[in-house]
């Protein structure tokens with residue numbers, strides 16, 4: 142805060158999103174192969190989760206249309222998202238330099254290539270969190286970005302990380318946050334940041350039937366099961382169940398369909414338990 146809350150309008154210039162807008166983002170190194178099988182690596186931060194369900198987990202990515210990474214992804218349909226820890230920021234920045242096509246940037250860093258499990262481009266050993274992806278769709282926005290929607294074929298992490306609770310996992314991974322650049326030259330990152338945790342507590346009566354907003358008829362037992370779903374994910378489950386029932390040609394959501402969807406989408410007790418508060422009696426110890 143400057144202490145002065147009077148507002149001023151800022152001119153929107155090219156690269157406004159990094160030069161002026163502060164937009165903290167996860168830094169990722171994408172590894173790809175070109176049509177001749179040569180490795181390419183470069184950092185990208187325009188990457189977000191796109192579909193949260195486990196059946197079809199996807200990421201959406203934004204690229205300059207002429208970057209080697211984008212061209213390779215269009216040519217081969219495969220890429221790997223590697224998240225480096227803050228100990229490797231220098232190496233990550235090295236991969237951002239404008240090397241000619243065919244140069245493997247990783248050879249100019251301390252990173253070690255390892256085989257990926259489900260795709261051909263290599264993964265990076267020193268990255269604690271990795272997503273191996275295939276292309277589902279690409280969009281070319283005129284004179285602008287290339288947008289890629291990638292399907293996650295495998296999530297791979299350093300052994301033991303998944304068993305840590307989130308606070309410990311954040312510390313152990315020590316992922317740098319990208320804070321943007323100035324003039325495409327000076328890149329800012331945040332490392333070893335302090336974290337704050339807030340519990341999003343359920344409102345009073347959160348489990349009441351009236352909280353469920355349904356758009357079609359539900360059988361009583363299916364509705365009762367819906368009420369067991371924690372409020373944080375109940376809307377998502379309602380929408381999924383109704384589309385699933387409609388896809389199958391049903392006019393109402395039956396218990397049989399609801400159970401089929403739950404099994405199909407991996408919504409078992411372990412899934413539901415993750416969204417229950419620590420004080421919920423149904424929470425497993």
Ligand SMILES: Cc1cc2nc3c(=O)[nH]c(=O)nc-3n(C[C@H](O)[C@H](O)[C@H](O)COP(=O)(O)O)c2cc1C
Nearest residue numbers: 183184185186187203204205208209210237238239
């Ligand atoms: C931290 C960081 C994040 C970046 N994020 C993106 C991005 O999301 N999209 C993009 O097109 N370029 C991004 N860049 C720029 C590319 O990494 C850079 O243009 C690189 O040279 C492209 O390499 P390639 O042609 O081998 O793919 C980023 C650079 C850095 C340093």
